[in-house]
Amino acid sequence: xxxxxxxxxxxxxxxxSLRLSCAGSGRTFSSSxxxxxxxQAPGKEREWIASIARSxxxxxxxxSVRGRFTISRDxxxxxxxxxxxxxxxxxxxxxxxxAQYGLGSTRREYDYWGQGTQVTVAS
Numbered sequence: 001x002x003x004x005x006x007x008x009x010x011x012x013x014x015x016x017s018l019r020l021s022c023a024g025s026g027r028t029f030s031s032s033x034x035x036x037x038x039x040q041a042p043g044k045e046r047e048w049i050a051s052i053a054r055s056x057x058x059x060x061x062x063x064s065v066r067g068r069f070t071i072s073r074d075x076x077x078x079x080x081x082x083x084x085x086x087x088x089x090x091x092x093x094x095x096x097x098x099a100q101y102g103l104g105s106t107r108r109e110y111d112y113w114g115q116g117t118q119v120t121v122a123s
Contacts, residue, residue: 005022005023006020006114006116008021011122020037020084022114023079029099030073033099034052036051037071037082039093039095040116041094049061050065053102054075068084070082080097082095091121095117098114
């Protein structure tokens with residue numbers, strides 16, 4: 001069982017930077033799970049924005065954040081980060097991290113989710 005807790009959200013001005021953290025628990029979190037970051041703005045569907053593999057080598061980004069956001073992880077600390085630079089008002093949303101079982105050849109769902117952290121970007 002994996003537990004996830006996000007932190008680091010807040011209210012900032014456009015152009016500012018913010019780093020979100022996702023703390024994972026469970027002995028197999030770092031070794032067995034890929035992690036994704038998602039966001040959901042009021043009235044909008046949840047959107048995938050970035051993901052990182054267990055190895056930390058494979059990373060992917062949505063077009064809306066590519067070049068501005070960077071996902072990373074510190075496996076020894078069971079932590080995953082999302083560095084957000086040059087924030088824009090349209091980045092305003094609740095941000096969630098989620099874990100996906102990464103072992104084997106079968107594609108898995110993001111079965112474990114954090115509670116979310118609010119990011120508000122003012123113009």
